[in-house]
Amino acid sequence: MSYFSSFILLFFCIIYLTVISHAINNDFSxxxxxxxxxxxxxxxxxxxxxxxxxxxxxxxxxxxxxxxxxxxxxxxxxxxxxxxxxxxxxxxxxxxxxxxxxxxxxxxxxxxxxxxxxxxxxxxxxxxxxxxxxxxxxxxxxxxxxxxxxxxxxxxxxxxxxxxxxxxxxxxxxxxxxxxxxxxxxxxxxxxxxxxxxxxxxxxxxxxxxxxxxxxxxxxxxxxxxxxxxxxxxxxxxxxxxxxxxxxxxxxxxxxxxxxxxxAAIVSGDNVLSSPMINMIGNYQKDYYYLNLKAFSVGNKRIKFRGFKNKGINASTDTILVDSGTPVTIFPHHFYHRLESAVKKVVKLKRFKDDSGSYSLCYNMTSHQPKFPILTAHFNGADVKLDSNGVFHQLYERVKCLGFRPNNDGLAILGSKALLNYLVGYDLKKNIISFKPTDCTKY
Incomplete structure (x- = not known):
């Protein structure tokens, strides 16, 4: 075998071993x-x-x-x-x-x-x-x-x-x-x-x-x-x-x-919160990710959550779907209106009417950064304080809106925007979803 052929063989062996090594290391992004x-x-x-x-x-x-x-x-x-x-x-x-x-x-x-x-x-x-x-x-x-x-x-x-x-x-x-x-x-x-x-x-x-x-x-x-x-x-x-x-x-x-x-997906360190996933039954429900949502807090005001009631679903009515593909968080209409009412009592800014009908509650922002209340999702075992920018969406330069929507049919969906600046980890062996406050722009 020539020197050149030996070099080529060695080169591809190194490439192959590098690939296998990365796979075995169980650590990639x-x-x-x-x-x-x-x-x-x-x-x-x-x-x-x-x-x-x-x-x-x-x-x-x-x-x-x-x-x-x-x-x-x-x-x-x-x-x-x-x-x-x-x-x-x-x-x-x-x-x-x-x-x-x-x-x-x-x-x-x-x-x-x-x-x-x-x-x-x-x-x-x-x-x-x-x-x-x-x-x-x-x-x-x-x-x-x-x-x-x-x-x-x-x-x-x-x-x-x-x-x-x-x-x-x-x-x-x-x-x-x-x-x-x-x-x-x-x-x-x-x-x-x-x-x-x-x-x-x-x-x-x-x-x-x-x-x-x-x-x-x-x-x-x-x-x-x-x-x-x-x-x-x-x-x-x-x-x-x-x-x-x-x-x-x-x-x-x-x-x-x-x-x-x-x-690489392990969520660890300080301030990590974890909640067990709810196991559903049925051809559709069982394959997706649900958590037990006990309540939502607006500042110090705690609002008990009650969600859908569907025949054949093996879960209590306080269940929310965690979905990467839905940007805006969806709540049953009766719960949403209680949540919106609590926000109105805390935020003292002038209201803005969204003529597009996309947002129900919007505010004109002043020259000073307004202090919006902290909204906390109380999951089973995890009280997750949501990032203000993930909860209040900027519609125009000086307009921000509550980034939740009512849903007449009762299904609750935790949207991706609500988890802004959180590292979200899924462990299917332990059957938990974990949350860690993280600056995702630097992660």
Missing amino acids: VELIHRDSYKSPLYDPSQTKFQLILNAVHRSINRANYMNKEFSTTGNKFKSSLTADSDGEYLMNYSVGTPPFNVYGFFDTGSNLMWVQCKPCNICYNQTSPIFNPSKSSSYQNILCSSRTCKSVEATSCSYDRDACKYTVDYGRGTKTQGDLSVETLTLNFTSGSIVSFPKIVIGCGYTNTLSWEYNGQSSGVVGFGKGPTSFIKQLDSLIDGKFSYCLNDNELNLSSKLNFGD
């Missing part, structure tokens, strides 16, 4: 991109800050409406919290296939299956970035109808002429994805600079993907982080020991956010 960031394929420079804020509110409303309708639904289709008008807040950039093909998927704790649009399309929505072609990937494999994976996954059928397992994800209101269930290699760019591939990840390769609306710059698909067996987080379970965490920035400073796995 990736970047999350806000949908409105200039780094995002959905970035639209023509949108004003006001329009972006209203869009976030409307996505939250639509997402909550859909989740209410599907909350107690059982059936033979995947159910997801993504809706036709609410496709997520944060994008995860990764590569699929061999050689690696770059895609963007919405990071979503309210979904399970990971899927991408694929060529050749029967019907594909408008995606400005190139669409993945599995025929050009040497690592792509269809899952067979007879396989245990196909039989164990909901919403599958078979194409017996070519022995391929088919999937369907129905988001409602004319939005769905259909295609082949497959295994493929996924490659992540770690924030440490390493590039690591994960073989044989189950994904949906969507050939028929319809939306009830169209606009340029659609993402390639969805990265499900629910608790179901097909979610990305569950497929990495043996490697990351059921742990992931995130520290989310909104789009004010165009900063990226960080998504952590395994040992």
